[in-house]
Amino acid sequence: MGAGKTTIGRQIAELLRWDFIDSDHEIEARTGANIPWIFDIEGETGFRQRESMVIEALTQRQHIVLATGGGAIMRAENRAALHARGTVIYLETPVERQLERTARDQNRPLLQTPDPRAKLTALLIERDPLYREVAHYIMPTERSSARDVAFHILQVLGLR
Numbered sequence: 001m002g003a004g005k006t007t008i009g010r011q012i013a014e015l016l017r018w019d020f021i022d023s024d025h026e027i028e029a030r031t032g033a034n035i036p037w038i039f040d041i042e043g044e045t046g047f048r049q050r051e052s053m054v055i056e057a058l059t060q061r062q063h064i065v066l067a068t069g070g071g072a073i074m075r076a077e078n079r080a081a082l083h084a085r086g087t088v089i090y091l092e093t094p095v096e097r098q099l100e101r102t103a104r105d106q107n108r109p110l111l112q113t114p115d116p117r118a119k120l121t122a123l124l125i126e127r128d129p130l131y132r133e134v135a136h137y138i139m140p141t142e143r144s145s146a147r148d149v150a151f152h153i154l155q156v157l158g159l160r
């Protein structure tokens with residue numbers, strides 16, 4: 001959360017003239033409800049089920065840029081689909097930057113807690129090995145603007 005997946009993914013898609021799809025937006029469109037509402041009514045488990053269905057469908061498509069939610073890699077089936085069907089980039093971001101970038105946003109239910117720093121730290125410890133497992137490339141985002149990260153990714157992929 002706050003790594004820049006949605007922002008950078010959209011910019012890469014614009015530069016490539018590919019379709020951009022954010023799995024959270026796709027889940028909201030299919031459900032007719034926003035992420036906090038889905039977490040409220042169906043819990044994280046209900047959200048993860050919807051997320052897996054969306055990832056299974058979207059990873060069949062070619063020439064798209066897909067931004068997932070940060071927890072998508074928690075399920076092995078999602079990791080397998082993303083790694084086998086796409087080129088996966090891990091936007092590696094320290095907790096301090098995540099905190100700054102998510103501070104004003106109320107749309108991330110997992111961060112609506114008295115201590116978002118502790119939550120993000122725990123999530124990173126759990127998830128970092130899985131991001132590394134699924135990623136084809138790892139890009140630091142700490143010291144670069146979203147735009148610069150987008151350009152750098154295109155360069156590394158040989159698309160620019």
Ligand SMILES: Nc1ncnc2c1ncn2[C@@H]1O[C@H](COP(=O)(O)OP(=O)(O)O)[C@@H](O)[C@H]1O
Pocket residue numbers: 001002003004005006007008067101102141142144145146147149
């Ligand atoms: N490299 C960056 N430097 C500074 N701000 C960034 C960077 N990447 C993203 N942001 C900002 O951080 C916020 C969260 O980004 P977002 O794309 O929603 O992250 P994610 O989808 O990974 O949760 C947005 O306001 C975005 O403009």
Ligand SMILES: O=C(O)C1=C[C@@H](OP(=O)(O)O)[C@@H](O)[C@H](O)C1
Pocket residue numbers: 001002005006024035068069070071072107108109110
């Ligand atoms: O890390 C997570 O578990 C989540 C990240 C969110 O997406 P972003 O990573 O785009 O904020 C969204 O999918 C949901 O709130 C859960």
Ligand SMILES: [Mg+2]
Pocket residue numbers: 005006007022024067068069
């Ligand atoms: Mg996002």
